[in-house]
Structures are given as structure tokens and as C-alpha cells.
Amino acid sequence: MLPTLDLSELRGTILAVPVANPVGFAANTRVIIEDDIDFGNVNRVFPGRRAQAAFGSGDADATDRSLAERIADALTTTLLERADFALDMHCHQEGIGLVKCIQGRELSGRSAEWAPKMCKAWNLGIIHEYTCRETRSLGRLRSAGSPPAWPRSGPARAPLPLSSVTSHNAGPKASVTCFVCSRCCREPTFMERQLFFGHGPHIRPSNGGYLVSELDPTSLFENGRFGVPVERGQLLGRIFDPYRLELIEELRSPCDGVLYMARRSGPVEISSHAYAVADTADGRWG
Numbered sequence: 001m002l003p004t005l006d007l008s009e010l011r012g013t014i015l016a017v018p019v020a021n022p023v024g025f026a027a028n029t030r031v032i033i034e035d036d037i038d039f040g041n042v043n044r045v046f047p048g049r050r051a052q053a054a055f056g057s058g059d060a061d062a063t064d065r066s067l068a069e070r071i072a073d074a075l076t077t078t079l080l081e082r083a084d085f086a087l088d089m090h091c092h093q094e095g096i097g098l099v100k101c102i103q104g105r106e107l108s109g110r111s112a113e114w115a116p117k118m119c120k121a122w123n124l125g126i127i128h129e130y131t132c133r134e135t136r137s138l139g140r141l142r143s144a145g146s147p148p149a150w151p152r153s154g155p156a157r158a159p160l161p162l163s164s165v166t167s168h169n170a171g172p173k174a175s176v177t178c179f180v181c182s183r184c185c186r187e188p189t190f191m192e193r194q195l196f197f198g199h200g201p202h203i204r205p206s207n208g209g210y211l212v213s214e215l216d217p218t219s220l221f222e223n224g225r226f227g228v229p230v231e232r233g234q235l236l237g238r239i240f241d242p243y244r245l246e247l248i249e250e251l252r253s254p255c256d257g258v259l260y261m262a263r264r265s266g267p268v269e270i271s272s273h274a275y276a277v278a279d280t281a282d283g284r285w286g
Contacts, residue, residue, distance in 0.1 A: 015079055021071060028094070032068055040068050046140045047080075048073030076140065083146045085114065088137050090152040095264045096273055097217025099226045100126040102150035104142040105198065114147035116196075116286075122151050125194045125226045126260050126278055195227075195258060197283030202261075203275040207249045209239040211268045215275075220262055227258040227278070236275045239268065255279045 002016055019025045021042045023032040032040040048069040065073070080086065090102075101119040104111065119127045132139035141148035205211070214236055219228055230236070230253045239249035251274055253259070261276035268274065 012084075015082065017075070017079065020075060023067065023071070032071075040066070042068045042071050042075075043136050045069045046072045046135050046137055047076040075137070080137065080140055080146070081144065083141065085118065086141050086146050086148045087118070088141075088148060088150045090150055095217075095266060096261060097220045097264075098152050098261045098276075099124055099220050100128050100152055100200075100260045100278070102128045102130045102132075102138060102152065104138060104148065105129045105131045107142070107147075110145065111142060111147040115149060118147060118149035119151075120190050120194055120286075122149070123189075123191045123194075124151065125191055126258060127194055127196045128200055128278070129196055129198045193285045195278055195280065195283050196286055197257075197278040197280070199255075199279040199282035200260070200276055201254050201279065202273065203236060203251050203254065203277070204271045205239050205249060205251060205268050205274055206270060207239050208268060208270045209248055210242045211237050211239055211251075211263060211265055211274065213237040213263055213265045215259060215262045217262050217264055220260065227260050228262075230257060230259045230277060232256050237263070237265075242267070251275060253277050255281065257281075257283075 002014075005014070021030075021032065024030055024040070024042070027033070030041055030043075032042070045066070045068050048065065048071070050065060050069065101122050101124050103115040103119045107115055116127070130138070132142065134140050134143050138148050138150050215228060220226060232253055232255050234253045235250060236253060236259070237251040238247055239251070240246065241248050253275075255277060257277040257280045259275060259277050261273070263274045
């Protein structure tokens with residue numbers, strides 16, 4: 001994105017971090033090396049400063065922080081606290097396709113005006129109105145009054161439109177771009193209609209085994225549209241016992257809606273990510 005910017009069309013300053021979590025990115029995982037502390041997930045420990053000690057009791061010492069917290073603190077002080085507008089370009093784990101943009105729920109003031117516009121400008125067509133705690137970057141930005149948009153897009157090992165950001169890893173180690181006092185001078189072009197939704201149930205296997213998926217992750221990005229319309233009860237995938245080759249579970253959509261996450265066929269664990277559907281009965285088109 002950065003090499004394609006026309007600075008003559010912008011006002012303000014752009015701060016950008018291509019990889020927000022370099023340790024996790026290098027290890028191809030969302031959990032960095034200190035996985036016994038806070039699970040090592042940077043996007044669960046914002047702003048990276050403890051009010052209480054991690055172990056024992058009493059106030060936290062300045063040095064009593066995990067590597068994940070130190071990364072979150074650096075991002076908070078150098079980027080988030082300086083941002084008037086922010087884009088956190090998120091991604092998902094290998095083998096899973098995901099397409100949606102996230103904005104905060106119950107927004108007010110400037111965020112209520114700008115966050116929906118920023119999400120719609122990505123033209124992904126699927127916008128999740130989500131309540132994020134302040135331990136995540138989106139929640140931290142919302143509480144600071146900075147309108148955030150959180151694009152999450154990318155099927156594993158598949159080409160994406162230029163409006164999307166792709167990575168084979170999960171967590172906040174994908175690109176994080178913070179716009180400080182910046183706004184494009186021309187109005188963006190929006191899709192004719194986009195789905196705003198709050199209820200997005202995940203469909204997870206209750207058995208471990210081998211998943212045969214009815215919808216490949218690349219299905220979410222075909223025919224010039226994002227997501228796949230599905231009906232309540234529609235078969236999404238089947239779990240087989242890999243040793244006996246017997247069908248042990250069927251994964252079906254719990255509602256009418258738009259499939260925005262799909263998993264590639266292969267081995268799966270109990271309760272692992274498989275599919276997710278944006279419930280149209282709970283949403284609105286705008």
C-alpha cells in the first residue's frame with residue numbers, strides 16, 4: 001500500500017509498521033516465545049502496562065512485563081496514542097480464509113462518524129460491529145476516541161485483491177497502519193451495499209479428525225464478491241475418523257447469512273476454527 005500512495009492527495013502524517021509482532025511473524029505463530037505468560041498474544045495485552053504484578057501480589061514493577069506486553073507498550077506509545085485515525089490490518093491463521101472488517105459497537109462522537117466510513121472504504125462488504133476490550137488494539141483506539149477500522153482478510157496461499165492484506169499467520173503481527181491527522185482529499189467509492197452485523201457464530205468441530213470442506217477458503221473471494229451466502233442447516237464440512245474412514249460429524253450453518261470464514265480440508269482439532277457466518281437476521285444492509 002505505502003509505495004502506491006499519492007502524497008499530493010493526503011493531508012497529515014502517515015505512520016506505518018509493516019509487521020507489528022516481528023517475533024510471532026518470524027515463528028509463523030500468533031503466540032510468541034513466552035507462551036506461558038499471557039499466552040504471548042500481543043493483541044490481548046494492550047496497552048502493555050500492568051496495574052498489578054503478574055505473579056504474587058502488589059503493584060507491578062516496571063520490569064515485570066512479558067515480551068508481548070513490551071511490544072504492545074511500544075505500539076501504544078509510538079503509534080496508537082498519536083493516531084487520529086487508525087487501520088489495524090489483521091489476518092488469520094494458515095489454512096483458513098477470512099474476509100470482514102471490524103468496527104466498534106456503540107460508537108459516539110467522531111468515531112461514530114468515521115469508523116463506518118473507514119470500514120466501508122475497504123469494500124469487503126462484510127462489517128462486524130464488535131465490542132472489543134481495551135486489551136485489544138481496537139478497544140484501545142476506541143477508548144482514546146480515535147476512529148479505528150480493523151480489516152481482516154486473506155485465504156491461505158491464494159491471491160487477493162489489492163484492497164486486501166494477506167498473511168498466513170494470525171494475530172496482530174500483520175501490517176498495522178496508523179493515520180495521524182490524514183484524510184484523502186477525494187471521496188472513496190463504496191460498494192452499492194454492505195452488511196453490518198453483530199452476531200457472527202463460529203462453527204467449530206466437537207471431534208478431532210479429518211475435515212472435508214464443502215467450501216474452500218478461496219470460495220470467499222470468487223466471482224468478484226466477498227463471502228458466500230448460506231442457508232440455515234447448509235452443510236459446510238464433514239469430519240471423518242482418519243483411521244476408520246468413518247463419518248463422525250457434520251458441520252452446518254446455524255443460521256441464514258454470509259459465510260466469512262472457511263477452513264481448508266485437512267486435520268482439525270476439537271474446538272478449532274472451522275467456519276463463521278454473519279447472521280443476516282441480526283444485521284442490516286447499508
